[in-house]
Amino acid sequence: MVFNIFVLIKNCIIFILCFVVLPCCVYGKEVEMFDILIKDGIVLTINGNNEVLKGAHIGIKDKKIAYIGKDDNLLAEQYIDASDKIVLPGFVNTHTHVPMSIFKGIADDLPLDVWLNDYIWPLESKYMDKETVYKASLASIAEMIHSGITTFNDMYFFENEVARAANETSIRAVVSETLMDGKTVNSKNFVEGLAYSEWLIKKWQGNDLINVGVAPHAPYTASSDLLIKAKELANRYGVIYHIHLSETKNEYNTIKKEYNSTPVEYLDNLGVLDKLTMAAHVVYLEKNDFDILKNRKVSVSHNPESNMKLASGISPVYGMLRHGINVSLGTDGVASNNDLDFFDTMDIAAKLQKVYYMDPVALNAQEVVMAATLGGAKALNLDQYVGSIEIGKLADIIILNIDDMHAIPLYNPFSQIVYxxxxxxxxxxxxxxxxxxxxxxxxxxxEEAIKESIIELQKFISNDLQ
Ligand SMILES: [Zn+2]
Known part of the structure; x- marks a missing residue:
């Protein structure tokens, strides 16, 4: 019996050596089996050296980027042929209100205050509920995935439904409930809003795709008490603080009159600006504001299309970048854009800075792609995980065709992406x-089912408004 056990063990060892260990060791090196291998792409790494690799392969294993290089003898469960295609990190849309896609085109060509007070807020209180938020979020997420967006940073109401839609469809998201002094469609007052935010943070803690932030709406809709309490909550959990800041001349004048400081100075005096603060729009700045944003390491989300459509103004993002401030890009909500096309956002961002500074050099294509990827990841405090193609980072990657008539010839991939x-x-x-x-x-x-549900909702709202 003892003899038999020894023979059995010996045979097992021989079997493992011959059929498992030896085949895995070719020329002394272990042959790794990747989950996915993206082959032969033009890879924009967006790494520290901003390397562009031609004909490179990317191996993905256990959700992460495990290989970048040109070894042709690699094995994988699944292969993607990226020859004659651009491969880059997915876009990070740092300012959205995704459920607002249901209001696309319902109220256009109006100033921000009239648009918000007379149209959007009454419409929201009438039609926004959990189910509408969920359905409209699905529609926006589909549009964003088509546009190459792999992470979005949302601020709205019933954000648990946005998180649910994102989680089910496998897109990365940061969700934050909008906090205002008064009643919202999801809370009677800001105390309830803060409690909901904390519940949301706890609920999604540890989820792979969903992060939660805290989002006071803006300095003109949130009291200093709310702004401070929201920051205390964000600090307690180490999450981002998402806020509209210095978006319009009206806001700038109101804050200046009331507090004798710019909106940026006002928030700085309250102590709510730091590297976890993500400020959207940031159009009106004085010289000192540039220093505050830089010293506090605040990130900015530039939303050129929304700023143009609402005639809010032009954010001096080229100046901010030159000042060392992290700038990212956002679409804003669909009601003020009116789509989630990130290519439009990049194109307009670049061209608008050139007009603003009357300088064709301002905000070049490479800077725009940086802002659309790593800049966005940094703004959401996710840059150690995503935003570039580097070994060890999570694989958030998009692949772009470049063989259609409009896409040829290709000299510079950054230029092609942006313009x-x-x-x-x-x-x-x-x-x-x-x-x-x-x-x-x-x-x-x-997608067909989502389209049907959105058209159904639109018919309901249209009939109801008549
Ligand atoms: Zn917004």
């Missing part, structure tokens, strides 16, 4: 190491 391509050119989207879109088809969403 030439559009969402129809986004072929693949990989988020958290999972293929979410392949050859332009989203795999995690039933």
């Amino acid at each position: 030439t391509l559009n969402p129809a050119d986004v072929s693949y989207s990989i988020i958290n190491g999972k293929i979410v879109m392949a050859k332009g088809n989203i795999l995690t969403i039933d």
Whole structure:
């Protein structure tokens, strides 16, 4: 019996050596089996040296980027042919109100205060509920995935439904409940809003895709008491503080009159500005404001289309970048854009700075792509995980076609992305190491069903408003 056991163990060792260890060791090196191998792409790494690698492969294993290089003898469960395609980190949309897509085109061509007071807020109180937030979020998420967005940073109401939609469709999101002094569609007062925010933080803690922030709406809709309490909550959990800041001349004048300081100085005096603060818009700045934003390490979300449509003004983002301030890009909500096309956002961001500074050098294509990827990840405090193609980072990667008539010839991939391509050119989207879109088809969403539900909602709202 003892003899038999020894023979058995010996045979097992021989079997493991011959059939497991030896085949895995070719020329002394272990042959790794990747989950996904993206082959032969033009890879924009957005790493520290901003390397562009031609004909490179990217190996993905256990959700992470495990290999970048040109070894042709690699094995994987799944291969994606990226020859003659651009491969880059997914876009990070740092300012959205995704459920507002249901109000697309319902109230256009109005100033911000009239648009908000007379149209958007009454519409929200009448039609926004959990179910509408969920359905409209799904529609926006589908549009964003088509546009190459792999992370979005949302501020709205019933944010748990936004998180649910994002989690189900496998897109990365930071969600924050909008906090205002008065009643909102989801809370009687800001105390309830803060309690909901804390519940949301706890609920999604540890989730792979969903992060939660704290979002007081703006200095003109949130009292100093709320602004401070919201920051205390954000600090308690180490999460981002998402706020509209210095968006319009009206806001600037109101704060200046009331507190004898600019909106940026006002928030700084309250002690709520630091590297976890993500300020959206930031259009009206005085010289001292640049120093405050830089010294406090505040990140800015530039929303050029919304600022143009509402005639809010032009944010001096080229100046901010030159000053060492981290700038990212956002679409804002669809009601003030009126889509979630990130290629439009990048294109307009670049061109608008050139007009503002009367300088064609202002905000070049490479700076725009940086802001759209790593700048966004940094703004959301996610840059150690996503925003560039580097070994060890989570695989949030998009692959762009460059063979359509409008996309050729190609001399400079950064220029092509910012000035030439559009969402129809986004072929693949990989988020958290999972293929979410392949050859332009989203795999995690039933787009037809979502379209039907949105048209149904639109008919209901249209009939009701008559
Ligand atoms: Zn906004």
